[in-house]
Every structure is written in structure tokens, then in C-alpha cells.
Amino acid sequence: MALIDPSTSIRSGEELDVKIIDAYLKANIPGLSGNAKISQFPGGASNLTYLVEYPQQEFVLRRPPFGHKAKSAHDMGREYRILNQLNAGFPYCPRAYLHCTDKSVIGAEFYVMERVRGIILRSDIPTGLNFSPEQTNALCRSFIDKLVELHSVDYAACGLASLGKPEGYVRRQIEGWSDRYEKAMTDNAPTWETIKDWLRDKMPADHPKPGLVHNDYRFDNVILDPNNPMQIIGVLDWEMTTIGDPLMDLGNTLAYWIEAGDPPPVQLMRRQPSNAPGMLTRQQFVDYYAERAGIDIRNFDFYYTYGLFRLAGIVQQIYYRFHHGQTQDKRFSQFIHMNKLLEQMSLQVISKSTL
Structure with missing residues (x-):
């Protein structure tokens, strides 16, 4: 079994015109020759990601999804920047080559970046890696170390100080995701009213030291070195990155973190090997992050519940597109059930919280 993350045939309704792409790239990237071949990476549920192959070079093309899109989402120029x-300041970002603002080329803005060849962990660790629990534990800690490193980047020195407004970040996220969720509501979606009220009531002050917030930091967004799979060589999907409270970002990441002891319905949502022997539990994850970041985290129930609510907002926005026939991707038909399960998970956290 190949360990390098593979591309596959392009999903119906998401095709690109290879002749148009080939001509555009050759006009804007010096030295390209030969015929282009385009395939699609199957992972992800937001921006679409394609592999563009030439005989001597490979690129990754990113474009927004087809159909209805949230107003502030899928900003190709922002991600390119x-x-x-x-x-x-964070040398795990792929190099970006060009940003096309002419929507007449493929019907939307897009950008092209280098392809970082490596291993991406999806639902399970490939048997070919033969990780021991000790190795898995070390990789998990390295995964957390990279998040701590990102949160400590001097974003002003990188010229990214204007990327976001850290003051009032926590309140804006709660209010913003409440508004986005309501706009993406369908007649079969839960209201989340109890959770939204609780989040507004328990809202903490912003973290005293703001940092870069990735907003989608998961194992299937990191690339492992194929020659040394214990080493992370790349981090992907920067479309939602901003400046804000790093503990909110930690909550985002933990919302995806399904641990081995979670009940079977929750396990069905798992998209990364966070349940593998050697992986940290959510509480151990928080404790290790706090240790590495040199901070004290006492009220993580709020950040975790926020992460679950935000994830439900993303899930519902995607389901909205499917519900209204704006995407043909059958994976999204089940997202309404994921939304309902996330609400139940949040209610359980709130019922046990001491906040």
C-alpha cells in the first residue's frame, strides 16, 4: 500500500478544464513543459484541492467549492498571502506560486502552491508504518508541539499583523458563529439555543497573548516525512487562519479529537487516528499543551464547547449546500446527523461543567 497521500479521479461536478489550466500555468510559471494532468485530493469538505502534474514538476491548485459560500470564507488571496x-516564521507552510483573480479562467479565484510529498494520516494509521504505542505517543506530542510553535510565532515580524483583530476575539467568534449557524439553518437542523446561551454566559476574557489561529489544525492537515514518518514536514489548509485567542484554536482542534474511550456514535465521526494506542486523551492533550506553552488552563470546558459549536456551524454550512442541491458530493448527506450528535456532545459537557 502506498503511503504517500494519493490523488484520485475528479468528483462529478468539480471538473477543471485541463487545457485552460495548462495554458494559464505555462503563461505564469517559467520553465513548464509537457502536458498537464489533473486529479483531485479526496479529503476535505471546504476548498477543493487538485493535483496538477507535469513531467518534471507537481503543483497543488486550490479553489473555492461550487455552490453557496459563506461571505467571508474561501478567500483565495488571503490564503495565498x-x-x-x-x-x-513557520517553515511548514507550502510555497505559493501564483494567485489568479480572474474568475473567467475557471469560474472562481484560485491559487497554486508547491506539492509537499508526504504521508497524511486519515482515519487510521496505515499498517505499513508499524508504529508502536510509544512512537504514536511521540508523534502526538510532536503534533501538539507544532501547534504551540504556531501560536508563538511573531506574526508582526512576518507582516501579518493586519490579518485579524485580537481585541474582542472571543466575543466575535461566539456572535459570528451564532449568526453563521442561523443563516445556514435547514428545517431538520437543531437550534443549539441552550449551548449558545451558555457560551455567552461563560465567555472568558481574551487570552493576554494573542497568536496566529490556524482554525483547522488536525492530523489530516499535517504532512509526515515519507523517509521519517515521525517528523512533520508540512501543515496545510490555512484558509481560516487569523489572529486571536490561541485557546480558542486549541478548542477547535480538540473538537475533532475523538479518543479511544468515546462512545460508538462519536467514533463514527472520527477522521483522524486520535484513538490509536499511544495517542493522548483530550485532557492529556490540554495538559501537555499547557506545559509546553507555559500557561495555566483552568476553564477548558468553555473552549471545548465552543470548538464543538463552531464545528457544527461548519458542518451545517456544508450540509446547507447539499440540502439545496448546490453540491453533488454524497458525503455531505450525513452531515445533518453529525450536527445533531455534536449538539448532544456539547450538552453533556455543559451538564458536567463546573464553570
Whole structure:
């Protein structure tokens, strides 16, 4: 079994015109020759990601999804800028080559970046890696170390100080995701009213030291070195990156973190090997992050519940597109059930919280 993350055939309705892409790239990237071949990376549920192959070089093309899109989401120019400028302070960003603002080329803005060839962990660790629990534990801690490192980057020195407004970040996220969720509501979606009220009531002050917030930091967004799979060589999907409270970002990451002891319905949502022997539990994850960051985290129930609510907002926005026939991707038909389960998980956290 190949360990390098593979691309596959392009999903129906998400095709690109290879002749148009080939001509555009050759006109804007010096030295390209031969015929282009385009395939699609199957992971992800937001921006679409394609592999563009030439005989001597490979690229990754990113474009927004087809159909309805949240107003502030899928900003190709913003993601392109982040990749170009953050690389100086966080060398795990792929290099971006060009940003196309002419929507007449493929019907939307897009950008092209280098392909970082490596291993991406999806639902399970491939048997070919033969990780022991000790190795898995070390990789998990390295994964957390990279998040701590990102949160400590001097974003002003990278020229990214204007990327976001850290003051009032926590309140804006609660209010913003409440508004986005309501706009993406369908007649079969839960209201989340109890959770939204609790989040507003328990809202803490902003973290005293703001940092870069990735907003989608998961194992399937990091790339492992194929020659040394214990080493992380790349971090992907910077479309939602901003400046804000790093503990909110930690909550985002833990919302995806399904641990071995979670009940079977929750296990069905798992998209990364966070349940593998040797992986940290959510509480151990928080404790190790706090140790490495040199901070004290006492009220993580709020940040975790926020992460679950935000994830439900993302899930519902995607389901909205499917519900209204704006995407043909059958994976999204089940997202309404994921939304309902996330609400139940949040209610359980709140019922046990001492906040």
C-alpha cells in the first residue's frame, strides 16, 4: 500500500478544464513543459484541492467549492498571502506560486502552491508504518508541539499583523458563529439555543497573548516525512487562519479529537487516528499543551464547547449546500446527523461543567 497521500479521479461536478489550466500555468510559471494532468485530493469538505502534474514538476491548485459560500470564507488571496509571508516564521507552510483573480479562467479565484510529498494520516494509521504505542505517543506530542510553535510565532515580524483583530476575539467568534449557524439553518437542523446561551454566559476574557489561529489544525492537515514518518514536514489548509485567542484554536482542534474511550456514535465521526494506542486523551492533550506553552488552563470546558459549536456551524454550512442541491458530493448527506450528535456532545459537557 502506498503511503504517500494519493490523488484520485475528479468528483462529478468539480471538473477543471485541463487545457485552460495548462495554458494559464505555462503563461505564469517559467520553465513548464509537457502536458498537464489533473486529479483531485479526496479529503476535505471546504476548498477543493487538485493535483496538477507535469513531467518534471507537481503543483497543488486550490479553489473555492461550487455552490453557496459563506461571505467571508474561501478567500483565495488571503490564503495565498498567508502562505507567502508566514513561511519565514513557520517553515511548514507550502510555497505559493501564483494567485489568479480572474474568475473567467475557471469560474472562481484560485491559487497554486508547491506539492509537499508526504504521508497524511486519515482515519487510521496505515499498517505499513508499524508504529508502536510509544512512537504514536511521540508523534502526538510532536503534533501538539507544532501547534504551540504556531501560536508563538511573531506574526508582526512576518507582516501579518493586519490579518485579524485580537481585541474582542472571543466575543466575535461566539456572535459570528451564532449568526453563521442561523443563516445556514435547514428545517431538520437543531437550534443549539441552550449551548449558545451558555457560551455567552461563560465567555472568558481574551487570552493576554494573542497568536496566529490556524482554525483547522488536525492530523489530516499535517504532512509526515515519507523517509521519517515521525517528523512533520508540512501543515496545510490555512484558509481560516487569523489572529486571536490561541485557546480558542486549541478548542477547535480538540473538537475533532475523538479518543479511544468515546462512545460508538462519536467514533463514527472520527477522521483522524486520535484513538490509536499511544495517542493522548483530550485532557492529556490540554495538559501537555499547557506545559509546553507555559500557561495555566483552568476553564477548558468553555473552549471545548465552543470548538464543538463552531464545528457544527461548519458542518451545517456544508450540509446547507447539499440540502439545496448546490453540491453533488454524497458525503455531505450525513452531515445533518453529525450536527445533531455534536449538539448532544456539547450538552453533556455543559451538564458536567463546573464553570
